[in-house]
Amino acid sequence: SQQGEEDPQALSIQEGENATMNCSYKTSINNLQWYRQNSGRGLVHLILIRSNEREKHSGRLRVTLDTSKKSSSLLITASRAADTASYFCATDAAGSGNTGKLIFGQGTTLQVKP
Amino acid sequence: DVKVTQSSRYLVKRTGEKVFLECVQDMDHENMFWYRQDPGLGLRLIYFSYDVKMKEKGDIPEGYSVSREKKERFSLILESASTNQTSMYLCASSLKSGRQYFGPGTRLTVT
Numbered sequence: 001s002q003q004g005e006e007d008p009q010a011l012s013i014q015e016g017e018n019a020t021m022n023c024s025y026k027t028s029i030n031n032l033q034w035y036r037q038n039s040g041r042g043l044v045h046l047i048l049i050r051s052n053e054r055e056k057h058s059g060r061l062r063v064t065l066d067t068s069k070k071s072s073s074l075l076i077t078a079s080r081a082a083d084t085a086s087y088f089c090a091t092d093a094a095g096s097g098n099t100g101k102l103i104f105g106q107g108t109t110l111q112v113k114p
Numbered sequence: 115d116v117k118v119t120q121s122s123r124y125l126v127k128r129t130g131e132k133v134f135l136e137c138v139q140d141m142d143h144e145n146m147f148w149y150r151q152d153p154g155l156g157l158r159l160i161y162f163s164y165d166v167k168m169k170e171k172g173d174i175p176e177g178y179s180v181s182r183e184k185k186e187r188f189s190l191i192l193e194s195a196s197t198n199q200t201s202m203y204l205c206a207s208s209l210k211s212g213r214q215y216f217g218p219g220t221r222l223t224v225t
Contacts, residue, residue, distance in 0.1 A: 042216035098210035100145040106156035
């Protein structure tokens with residue numbers, strides 16, 4: 001079952017610009033997480049936002065969560081070529097207990113041109 | 115530093131072979147997960163385990179089985195590999211809930 005839908009599927013920007021990626025989901029959640037994946041590698045956790053939070057920052061990353069719209073956005077400010085990667089949102093659905101089970105979106109591929 | 119390791123980065127097997135993918139974590143995590151990742155399909159959960167010897171099916175368990183005899187080790191087994199199981203396989207672990215820590219992935223090719 002696919003919970004998260006990400007938009008856009010692909011994004012190409014110049015170094016220094018901001019990149020915004022969006023994620024929509026279907027069911028109530030405990031938290032929503034964002035991960036990054038460099039080509040051919042495992043995923044790396046970026047940030048977790050709980051269902052009672054609306055905004056969270058980590059360095060150049062800003063995540064917002066709107067539970068009424070069941071959507072989240074990830075903003076990367078002042079992008080760098082090293083930010084080139086795929087970005088995935090993942091939801092921890094309410095009622096999943098302590099299994100830690102996440103449902104991943106299909107991802108946004110970001111290319112940052114030097 | 116936390117670590118999840120997978121037994122192979124690249125693996126080539128023949129149709130019908132039995133394939134074992136091993137995953138080891140050193141963080142004393144209760145939960146462990148196996149995903150496969152295919153272009154355009156994102157990550158799909160195959161199986162997960164929330165305790166030793168406990169396992170639950172994910173979204174696509176057909177053709178796979180798992181084993182968790184020790185807390186730190188979670189094995190994915192392809193009983194009889196088929197070409198449609200050619201994919202990137204990712205293992206992850208987590209505490210009861212929260213962020214998952216991923217291994218580097220195993221790219222399996224079945225010919």
